[in-house]
Amino acid sequence: MDSILDKRHRPLRDLRISVTDRCNFRCTYCMPAEIFGPDYPFLNKEELLSFEEIEQLATLFAKDLGVVKIRITGGEPLLRKDLPILIEKLSNIPGIEDIAMTTNGTLLPVYADKLKKAGLQRVTISLDSLNPDRFKQMNGRNISIQKVFDGIEAAKKAGLAIKINMVVQKGVNDQDVLPMAAYFKKAGHVLRFIEFMDVGNTNKWNLEHVMTKKEIIGLIDSTFPIKPEPPQYPGEVANRFFYQDGSGEIGIISSVSDAFCGTCNRARLSARGELFTCLFASSGFDLKRVIRSTKDNEEIKNILKELWSNRDDQYSAEREQKKDQKKVEMSYIGG
Numbered sequence: 001m002d003s004i005l006d007k008r009h010r011p012l013r014d015l016r017i018s019v020t021d022r023c024n025f026r027c028t029y030c031m032p033a034e035i036f037g038p039d040y041p042f043l044n045k046e047e048l049l050s051f052e053e054i055e056q057l058a059t060l061f062a063k064d065l066g067v068v069k070i071r072i073t074g075g076e077p078l079l080r081k082d083l084p085i086l087i088e089k090l091s092n093i094p095g096i097e098d099i100a101m102t103t104n105g106t107l108l109p110v111y112a113d114k115l116k117k118a119g120l121q122r123v124t125i126s127l128d129s130l131n132p133d134r135f136k137q138m139n140g141r142n143i144s145i146q147k148v149f150d151g152i153e154a155a156k157k158a159g160l161a162i163k164i165n166m167v168v169q170k171g172v173n174d175q176d177v178l179p180m181a182a183y184f185k186k187a188g189h190v191l192r193f194i195e196f197m198d199v200g201n202t203n204k205w206n207l208e209h210v211m212t213k214k215e216i217i218g219l220i221d222s223t224f225p226i227k228p229e230p231p232q233y234p235g236e237v238a239n240r241f242f243y244q245d246g247s248g249e250i251g252i253i254s255s256v257s258d259a260f261c262g263t264c265n266r267a268r269l270s271a272r273g274e275l276f277t278c279l280f281a282s283s284g285f286d287l288k289r290v291i292r293s294t295k296d297n298e299e300i301k302n303i304l305k306e307l308w309s310n311r312d313d314q315y316s317a318e319r320e321q322k323k324d325q326k327k328v329e330m331s332y333i334g335g
């Protein structure tokens with residue numbers, strides 16, 4: 001199938017699907033508790049895309065737009081009831097080669113086996129600190145780090161491939177970079193450091209709190225020498241580095257200090273069924289309205305093609321000019 005290219009000649013390969021806007025955490029950089037409080041108007045069931053609607057859209061994206069990878073995200077995706085049923089539907093779609101999920105890990109002891117059996121191949125588990133008190137403070141809900149360790153263990157037992165994501169904020173958890181590297185080097189899981197990003201409008205982002213790729217590399221290399229590795233495929237989000245002693249790999253996602261918009265092949269389907277062609281977009285296109293008003297897949301396919309071919313986004317490359325625009329919250333569209 002010929003790829004549909006956007007205005008910057010980028011194909012679409014990766015569809016990220018947010019299955020819920022709810023979360024059992026209140027990470028300070030994503031869903032600060034003072035904003036996402038008890039009265040916050042989370043989406044109700046009718047507002048969410050159903051599993052059948054997600055399957056319908058994912059099938060069209062795979063068949064007609066060239067999507068080969070799906071990542072399930074949220075909010076916390078494991079809060080969506082019966083998620084393994086959706087995974088099974090998605091893993092049966094012709095053309096989808098890889099299904100992964102990003103999760104805070106706390107519900108993996110309940111679901112890891114079922115997810116693996118349903119066809120999930122990989123999980124990325126988010127963990128920002130090994131310090132029990134700092135972890136409790138950062139997740140905003142006083143949740144014990146042991147819950148995440150139990151989740152990692154359950155994923156391992158189920159046979160899921162595991163990566164760990166750490167968002168690094170200067171003055172908050174930068175002292176955890178080296179302990180995290182040491183721990184996951186030994187445990188044998190790829191650790192990916194994410195620069196603190198200005199997603200949404202509520203996380204009080206400030207450039208001074210960003211620990212840059214260069215700073216992270218310098219710190220790790222001074223203790224555990226590393227060497228850069230080329231990307232495994234075009235559009236890979238993380239820059240990869242191998243430990244020189246052969247003990248494994250780390251990744252760095254440098255959306256702020258070293259934008260990678262030029263190869264961005266990702267689209268995001270929000271929990272309420274809008275399509276976003278950039279993580280930092282102000283608005284999305286209401287696909288739910290379309291699929292609830294027509295059964296004609298040809299018409300839907302043409303809309304998807306038009307949306308992608310008109311895409312011009314490159315927020316990170318233009319951050320300075322665009323930083324004051326209104327942006328969608330991360331919990332609606334996931335990472």
Ligand code: SAM
Binds near residue numbers: 029077
């Ligand atoms: N709840 C799941 C989790 O935390 O893994 C999935 C959704 S979460 C929005 C997806 C990823 O985005 C997580 O790895 C999280 O750490 C990351 N993230 C959230 N807010 C961020 C920010 N402001 N800057 C960088 N990464 C962020």
Ligand code: SF4
Binds near residue numbers: 030126
């Ligand atoms: Fe929840 Fe994930 Fe956001 Fe943390 S990063 S508040 S776990 S959605």
Ligand code: SF4
Binds near residue numbers: 262264280313316317
């Ligand atoms: Fe892709 Fe937008 Fe991120 Fe650039 S800023 S890499 S276009 S999601």
